[in-house]
Structures are given as C-alpha cells and as structure tokens.
Amino acid sequence: MKIVELVLKGDKRAAGKLISMIEDDDPGATEALAAIYPHTGKAHIVGFTGPPGVGKSSLINRLIREFRVRDRKVGVVAVDPTSPFTGGAVLGDRIRMSDTGTDPGVFIRSMATRGHTGGLGLATFDAVKVLDASGIDLVFVETVGAGQSEIEIASRAHTTVVVQMPQSGDAVQALKAGILEIGDLYVVNKTDLGGADAMSSNLDFMLEERQGWRPPVIQTSALEGTGVKELADAINKHYRYLKGGAGWRRKESDRARKELYESMRRLLAESFADETEGITLEETVGAIVARKTDARAAAKKLLRDLKLPK
C-alpha cells in the first residue's frame, strides 16, 4: 500500500491520513496497521494523566522543546472528550503546544474519545503505532483530564506520568486508590502557585519501591519552565530502568495483552451489530426478561454459536 510506504518514510501527510482512516474505521485501516506493525516497537511511549487544568499540555509543550534540544523526534497524541450528546468535540490541547510551530521533528495529533471511556480514544494507541513506524523516538500520550479511576493509560504506556498541582487536596486524597497508584513518575506542576512542597511530601509519603523502581516526585512550573530538564532526565532514567531489566518486556506483554483483549471485545461487539445477530440478541433479551433463561447461560450459548465477521 502506498500510504504505508509513505508513513514508513516519515511523510506527515500520509501519517495524518492513516490516523484518520483508523479513527473512522476505514476498510483499509486494518491492512495498513498490519503492514506497519513490524516497524513499530522502537518508540518510548510516555503517558500523561491527571485532573483537568493541572497543566499537562503546557508541560508537554515544554518537554517537546527539551527533547528536541536533545535531538529526539517527538510525537504527541492528545485526547479530549467527545460530547455524549452531539458526538462533536472541541480539541484544545494543541493551543498549549504552539511553541513547536513547523519543526519537522514534531508531530502533534489531537484526538476525541468518540465514546471510549478510560480517558483515551479507541484509536489512540493505533495512532501511536503510526507515529512509531514513521520514525518518532518518543511519543507522549495525553489523556483527557482524568479523575480518580481513569487508569487505562498505565497498561498502555511504557512510562506513566501522573501530574498534580499544589492546593488540590490533602494527604488523604493522596492515599486513595486509583490514579495516584499508577505513576512511574509524579509531577507537582504549577509550583509558581506556592504550596508545592506540601503536595510533594503528601505524594511522596504514599509511594514505595515496586519492582526495583521508586517513583520520584518532581516539581515543575510549565509557566516558568522550571523543573523541565529534571522531568526529561527522569523520563530517560525510567526508560533505562525498563530496558536494563525485565521491565520493558513486562510492559510490552501488558500492552499486547490489553490490546488483544480489547480487539476481542471489539470483534464481539461488531458481531452483534450485524442485523441478523442483532435480532438473535433481542430475542435472547426477551427470553431473559420472560425468565426462560438467564443472562449467563444465554451468553454462553450465544458465544458458542457465534459467527465472527470477516
């Protein structure tokens, strides 16, 4: 396929188009993805998550510049929510990343969730593959402003950066399960607001070493540009830690497993989107309501008789 060849050569127009094909579920997308997959696996995938407005996009903007100085090619996939009412979206992360302008070593793609939950879009990590295959060294994935339980990013990125800000909750907030457990690195951004030390020590208090890695807490101000070098160093250090031990392999297995499960789930959903299967499904729903069968038994039967779409 011509588009695949162009993507592998680093053509931005082709990469942009292929990502759209994937997002729109274009018939050619599956084949193209299969063709680029052997050329992926080189990029370091770094996820950024945290509440809305803590400065994830601004921080990424600073990091892009820092890594460009270090001569790394940088890609960004920035996810914002789709309206559940209209299906539309305003994608506004790019506005914070306008410093890079026309730098040929940077590729930024805004993406809407399109109904996918967990803070990411269904196509997010396929877009990452496109960037990886096009020769990008480092891909930043920015989740939607996440609450306490959007933790999918941790199983899909090599390195997860959890961004917080000062004056946003006490030590008990930091103790809660969920998003505050998934970080490989923690950032307290907006140090210019004051109160960063208290926030840092609250975070630091609940962190411990896991599999030979103790997550650091790094203070930054994306506004003033402070702490960005330290954060870039910490990202590289985590990469070296993963590569130096079993970590990289473990993360890659996690990623592959997650993707396999997700692909199976998707295929299953698509199978029942088909009209005749849809009727079967509705008949079964009726049977469950009428107490002729129960959901578990019916599910088993449906799966046994299932014909997968081509």
Add this chain to the structure above:
Amino acid sequence: MAKKIRVLMAKPGLDGHDRGAKVVARALRDAGMEVIYTGLRQTPEDIVEAAIQEDVDAIGLSSLSGAHMALFPEVVKLLKKRGAGDIVVVAGGIIPDDDVPRLAKAGIKAVFGPGTPLADIVAFFRSAAK
C-alpha cells in the same frame, strides 16, 4: 463508524479577538464535528502544518485586524505546496466587501461576515467536507 468531519479553527496574524472563532467552534461541535482549536497569533506556516498533522477536512480562518489579504491566500498557497490542496479554506471576521471576490480568486471557498447565521456556516462545512 461514519467519517467524522474535522475542522481546524485558527487566528492568523496579530489581533487578539477570538470570540467569533470560539462561537463558530462551539456551533460546529454541537453539529457533531471535531474542532481543533489552535488559538491566536498563528503564522500561515503553523496553520498548514497543524492542518496536515490533524488531517482536517476544512480550515476556518478568522481575522479582525485587516491583515487577511496578506495571510489568508498564503494558507491556500502553502496547502497546495504540501499536497494538501483538497483541504477547504473558509474565512470569517471583518472582511471588507471589496476583498471578498479577491479572496475567492485566491482560493478561499467562503467568507462569513458578522451576522451570518450559524446554521449557514454549519451547513457549508458539512457540504464542503464531502
């Protein structure tokens, strides 16, 4: 999944008034489109680069400073140069009547001045993206 219409909204040049662009962005969002909002003070080069990475169907340019004749045709020219001449470019803001045909000649597909019903703008983007 049906193809989503993606639109880039940008303000080339130096004026700082983006209320109009934001109102249009919201209307397109409410019409089910994905709007990439790139904000103020963009060069034509920035806008074209972003449009290519975002693979948009159309670009909405807004200017209230009077610099539209210098900036808008440049966007169309650069798109063609990058092999992206199929991306539709439309304009809004304060554009004197005399400039409208000149912009049309330069490849700007529509000019929406103050008072244009939002439904007209939405309808245009919808048909342009086909």
